[in-house]
Amino acid sequence: MIRPDAELLLDITDLHASVEDQPILKGVNLQVRSGEIHAVMGRNGSGKSTLSKVLAGHPAYRVTSGTVLYRGENLFELEAEERARLGVFLGFQYPVEIPGVSNLEFLRVATNARRLKRNLEELDTFDFEDHVQERLKVVQMDPAFLERSVNEGFSGGEKKRNEILQMALLEPVVAILDETDSGLDIDALRIVAGGVNQLANADNATLLITHYQRLLDEITPDYVHVMASGRILRTGGRELALELEQTGYDWVDKELAAQGVA
Amino acid sequence: MTSTSTRDLVSQPYKYGFVTDIETDKIEKGLSEEVVRLISSKKDEPEFLLNFRLKAFRHWLTLEEPDWAALGYEAIDYQNIIYYAAPKQQAKKASLDEVDPKLLETFEKLGIPLSEQKRLSNVAVDAVFDSVSIATTYREKLAEHGVVFCSFTEAVKDHPELIERYLGSVVSSNDNYFAALNSAVFSDGSFVFIPKGVECPMELSTYFRINSGDTGQFERTLIVAEEGASVSYLEGCTAPMFDTNQLHAAVVELVVLDDASIKYSTVQNWYAGDENGVGGIYNFVTKRGQCRGARSRISWTQVETGSAITWKYPSCVLQGADSVGEFYSVALTNNCQQADTGTKMIHIGPRTRSTIVSKGISAGRSSNSYRGLVQMGPRAKGARNYSQCDSMLIGDQAAANTYPYIRSQQPQAAIEHEASTCRISEDQLFYLQSRGIGFEEAVSMMVSGFCRDVFNQLPMEFAAEADKLLALKLEGSVG
Ligand SMILES: Nc1ncnc2c1ncn2[C@@H]1O[C@H](COP(=O)(O)OP(=O)(O)O)[C@@H](O)[C@H]1O
Ligand SMILES: [Mg+2]
Numbered sequence: 001m002i003r004p005d006a007e008l009l010l011d012i013t014d015l016h017a018s019v020e021d022q023p024i025l026k027g028v029n030l031q032v033r034s035g036e037i038h039a040v041m042g043r044n045g046s047g048k049s050t051l052s053k054v055l056a057g058h059p060a061y062r063v064t065s066g067t068v069l070y071r072g073e074n075l076f077e078l079e080a081e082e083r084a085r086l087g088v089f090l091g092f093q094y095p096v097e098i099p100g101v102s103n104l105e106f107l108r109v110a111t112n113a114r115r116l117k118r119n120l121e122e123l124d125t126f127d128f129e130d131h132v133q134e135r136l137k138v139v140q141m142d143p144a145f146l147e148r149s150v151n152e153g154f155s156g157g158e159k160k161r162n163e164i165l166q167m168a169l170l171e172p173v174v175a176i177l178d179e180t181d182s183g184l185d186i187d188a189l190r191i192v193a194g195g196v197n198q199l200a201n202a203d204n205a206t207l208l209i210t211h212y213q214r215l216l217d218e219i220t221p222d223y224v225h226v227m228a229s230g231r232i233l234r235t236g237g238r239e240l241a242l243e244l245e246q247t248g249y250d251w252v253d254k255e256l257a258a259q260g261v262a
Numbered sequence: 263m264t265s266t267s268t269r270d271l272v273s274q275p276y277k278y279g280f281v282t283d284i285e286t287d288k289i290e291k292g293l294s295e296e297v298v299r300l301i302s303s304k305k306d307e308p309e310f311l312l313n314f315r316l317k318a319f320r321h322w323l324t325l326e327e328p329d330w331a332a333l334g335y336e337a338i339d340y341q342n343i344i345y346y347a348a349p350k351q352q353a354k355k356a357s358l359d360e361v362d363p364k365l366l367e368t369f370e371k372l373g374i375p376l377s378e379q380k381r382l383s384n385v386a387v388d389a390v391f392d393s394v395s396i397a398t399t400y401r402e403k404l405a406e407h408g409v410v411f412c413s414f415t416e417a418v419k420d421h422p423e424l425i426e427r428y429l430g431s432v433v434s435s436n437d438n439y440f441a442a443l444n445s446a447v448f449s450d451g452s453f454v455f456i457p458k459g460v461e462c463p464m465e466l467s468t469y470f471r472i473n474s475g476d477t478g479q480f481e482r483t484l485i486v487a488e489e490g491a492s493v494s495y496l497e498g499c500t501a502p503m504f505d506t507n508q509l510h511a512a513v514v515e516l517v518v519l520d521d522a523s524i525k526y527s528t529v530q531n532w533y534a535g536d537e538n539g540v541g542g543i544y545n546f547v548t549k550r551g552q553c554r555g556a557r558s559r560i561s562w563t564q565v566e567t568g569s570a571i572t573w574k575y576p577s578c579v580l581q582g583a584d585s586v587g588e589f590y591s592v593a594l595t596n597n598c599q600q601a602d603t604g605t606k607m608i609h610i611g612p613r614t615r616s617t618i619v620s621k622g623i624s625a626g627r628s629s630n631s632y633r634g635l636v637q638m639g640p641r642a643k644g645a646r647n648y649s650q651c652d653s654m655l656i657g658d659q660a661a662a663n664t665y666p667y668i669r670s671q672q673p674q675a676a677i678e679h680e681a682s683t684c685r686i687s688e689d690q691l692f693y694l695q696s697r698g699i700g701f702e703e704a705v706s707m708m709v710s711g712f713c714r715d716v717f718n719q720l721p722m723e724f725a726a727e728a729d730k731l732l733a734l735k736l737e738g739s740v741g
Contacts, residue, residue, distance in 0.1 A: 056696045059688060084698035093697075096689045100711025106694070109707070113698030149711070150693075166697060 001202070002222050006033035009174050009205050010055075015066035017054045023064070024050045026230035032174065035202045039210045039216055039241060042227035043249050046141070048209045051227070052176045056090035057083050070174070084110075085117040087173030091163040091180050093209075098150035103162070106150045107132060111169045125210055135168040138195045156183035164195045175199070176207040181215040193218030213245040228252045276533055279503035282368045282473050285350040286392065291476070292341045295319060298446050301346050305415055305449075318435035318445030325439045331602035332631045332663055335507075335544065335571055343509055345447045347477040348394045355741075358397055365389075365396050372500055374469045385496075386411055386466040390481060392473050393449030400464065409493075409618055410455035411466050414482050417453035424455055428486055432515035432552045432579070438537075439572075440511040440546040444480045448513070451481035456491035456522070465494050467720055472532070472543070476741035478509040487513070487522035489555065494721055500568070501533045505541040507570060512547045520555030520582065521700035525563070527720055528576075529728060532568035535733075536625070539598030543571025549576035550606075553585035553614075560607065561588040563719040565728045567735050570599060577606035577634065580614035580645075587616040590716040591700040592728070595628035595660070604634035604665070609675065618649040621713050624660035625736055631663040638675035645675040654712050655685040656722050656736065684712075706733035 010032040017025040024047050032038055040048055054061045055068065057080030068075040070088060077084070097157065098106070112132070114121040123131055136143060139161040151159050160180050167175055177196065181189055197220055200206050208219060216224075224240040225232045226249075233255060234240065289300060302312040327338070349365060358366070358377060369376050369389050376389055376397050384614025386400035388411065395413030404411050410421060418425050435445035452468040474478050487493055501508065510532065516524050526549075535542025545568075551560035562576040572595075589605035609614035615705045616636065624630040636647045653662035664681050686708055694704035710717065710729050717725045 056692075058692050079701075080692060080695040081698050081700050084696050090696050092693070096687070098690050098692050098708060098711070099684070101694075101707050102711070102713060106697070106699075106707070109699055109703070110694075110697035113700075117698075162625075170697070208570065 001035045003033075003035045003202065006035050008033050009071055011069040013067045015054070015068060016064045017050060018062050018064055019050065019060055019098050024230050025054065027066070028230070028232055030225065032205045032207060034205055036223065037200060037206045037208065037219060037221045039221035039224045040207060040227055041211065041224060041241065041244060043252070046227045046228055047230040049178055050230075052090050052178045052207075052209060055176060056080060056088060080117060081113070084170070085113050087114075089167055089170055089172030089175045091160075091167060091175065091177040093178040093182070095151050095159040095163055097152045097154075099152050101150050103148055103150050104132070104146040107146070107166065107169055110166065114170045122164060132169065135165060138168040138198055139164045140191050141165055157188045160192060163190070164192055168195065168199060171199070173204050174207065175204065176209065178209045179211065180208070181210055181212060189215065190218060202248065216241045226252065229256055276503055278372060278500035278531065279533060279564065280371070281502040282364055284362065284364050284473070286347050286474060287307065287350050288344050288474070288477065290346040291344050292696060293343070293345060293447070297345055299395070301447055301449065302557050305418070305484045307418060308422055312471050313417060314430060314435060315446050318442045321436040322439065322442035322446055325442060327439050331573055331633070332629065333571055335600070338509060338544065343478040344474065344476050345478055346449055347392045347474045347482070348449075349391055349396065355699055361397055365391055367469065368471065368473075369469065372471065374468070374498075384469050388468040390415060390450055390468060390470045390472070390664065392454070392477055393479065395450050395452070399559075404463070407460055407463055408457040409460060409462050412453055412455065414451040414453050414484070417484075421453070421455065424486065425453070426485070427703045428484055428515070428516075428517055432517060433513050433548050433550050438548060441513050441548040443546070444482065444511045444513045444696055447478075448480040448482040448694055451483045451512070453483075454485040454493060454495060456487045456493045458488040459490045461491070462493035465496060467496040467498065470497065470499035472499075472508055472510065475502070475504040475506060475508065478511065481512045482675050483512070483514040485524055485526070486517045487519065487524050489520045490522055491519075492523045494527070496527040496529070496721060496724060498529045500531050501543055503533050503536075503541060507544050510543050510545045510547070510569075514549040514576075516548070516560055518551065518553050518555060518558040518560055522555060523561070524551065525561045526551070526576070527724065528566070529724060529731065530562040530564065530566045530568050530572070531731060532627070534568045534597065534599050535570040537597045539570065542599070543568065544571045545569035545570075545574065546729075547574040550579065551577070551587070552579045553582050553587060555585070556582040556611075557584045558582050559588075561584040561590070563590040564592070565720070566591070566593040566601060566603060566715070567730070569601075572599075572601040572603050574603045575605055577608065578616060579608045579610065579614065581610045583611040584613045585611055586614070589616075589618045589620070590719040591620045592623070592716045592732070593621070593630055594623040594633030595625070595630045596733055596735055597626040597628060599626075599628045601629070602631045602633055604632045605635070606635040608637045608639070609645040609647070610639045610673075612641060613644040614642055614643065616647045618647070618651070619715050620651045621716055622651075622653045622662050623656065623709060623712065623732075624653070624662050625656035627659045629661040631665060635663040635667040635669070636677055638670040638672040638677070640671045642672045645672065645673050647675075647677045649679045651679075651681045652712065653683040654709070664665035702733065705736055709736060711731070
């Protein structure tokens, strides 16, 4: 929801980033305020995941120019773990499996790292069990998944629910959800979207990266951005998403050609 | 991995690297029949023991140092080593109050307090400093149960008949190059005897400390569990940091009779050398247990984190019907460390069973090999073995190898072997970091997850230690 007294949470200015010396982001500008839900759309390879990883601090991505302020602070001066503790959350497009590390223990350590930063009491194993049981409901997840290794042998949909469970536990300020809808059947999509809606409030913001309009049927964005060739090419309201569904991305090529960018 | 922020992490210095300044009684460098006789006479040994040493020495002279392990190191100059060094205090003290306070302080600094007030409440400790045992705690309490726990030297004096019966009965003095060397010059070590039907009332532990820079350490451990007896034993070890290499060639023998069991755990943290491979202990150890009795059991658990070179294969000879051998190992190498370690499970009796779980972690430029033999003899009908060998690579310059050898002369024996290799990936670490978990903690979570099956086997007090030790050893190694 767009609010007049909102806080500027994320302020991205002319962001350029490379991976393996290959420029991927070529001047991203984006402002995200509290209470808002943004959708970032665009074709495969347009740089959406790169943007999300740069924001979360993945070491393989090198920022070559531009700035990102998170609540007024230079995001790039913070280690990935510090960003997370301060409330930046990335829901991965492809969550990795971590054999041998108990999901429950992982969730507890992560939750406590964030709580410590918020001056909240750390939760011991018993308190955490209660705490997590309640959050499981947000994604209607079977508690049996807590006993397994992080994401190990989870189906695509189960991994995505585990991501939203983490979001529910970490209570981020800015949540970036990278294609959380892909690989989900319609029931699972509703559950995940319901979870995201439940967690969104006036003090936080959500950045939904998606290919499909169908997620936006469940979660109503305040803004829709179209990414192409490492930039945000166009920004509009939710009607832009509907338009994209009808017309596809062909206009993008024309616009890029007109701007002299291939 | 490409992260530079993590490469800058400073390696935690080895915190046991100090030297205790104490007067020692050392003999001249070099090895000869005279030296062997000198050691024996210094210890005032009975004839049989001198003969055992001399036979070993003469045999050793005919042997060549083995070179089949995947290890590379400069030739050891056996004439440039001191074979006997002892802190200058008169004989073994009757009470701890008489032990040189510097020695007590040393062990306290190592986390092994020996004094009545501070000693661990449920672990009896034999503290070995360079070549000699300086103190053994809880001896009287153990004696009430008929358990003998003392230094090897004392055992020779007080229980010569047991030593004569069992010494060399599992690892003969001509077993291999390093065992022969040890048999010729060993100075001290621990002796444990658990009589028939007795369950040892507390954990037993020996802590080995090398202090001198030019002295080899050759200990001998002998543990005998009679019918129905059981004991859990743990050894730990550290050494100062020198820029030269020290040779450590120990022999451990375990004898288990009917229905008896020995659980032998090791946390090995000898000095590993610096990040360029200068200094560190050369650790050539022969450990073997013999399940002589029916339904007897030997379980080896080792956490190998130190030494420049580790050459070690704790083994089980499963002679008694239905006897059980187990080997649980975590071997971690970092920087320039090299480890070639594993086990031998020799199935002789019918329905004998063995389990091997080996976890190798290689970081830095280190090399880590698992070498294991499973042998099924003609009488080992219905015998079974399960082996699992997993390697974890950290960074892209470390090496891991697995050399499983299987020999079976028994068609009705089952052997199952599983192996895997994984690498801690940048994406896994990033995943954990992106949830607020610091880099080092992320690595340690993954490593302890990998090692869990082995750590679960350690006595409770030491499992947490092992976890911390690995985290410490890996600090600065990823990235
Ligand atoms: N780790 C990487 N290594 C090499 N190329 C990458 C890497 N990550 C992304 N790219 C490249 O960057 C471009 C943008 O990818 P990505 O950000 O994943 O796009 P999207 O999420 O919009 O599909 C693609 O051409 C992709 O191949
Ligand atoms: Mg993507």
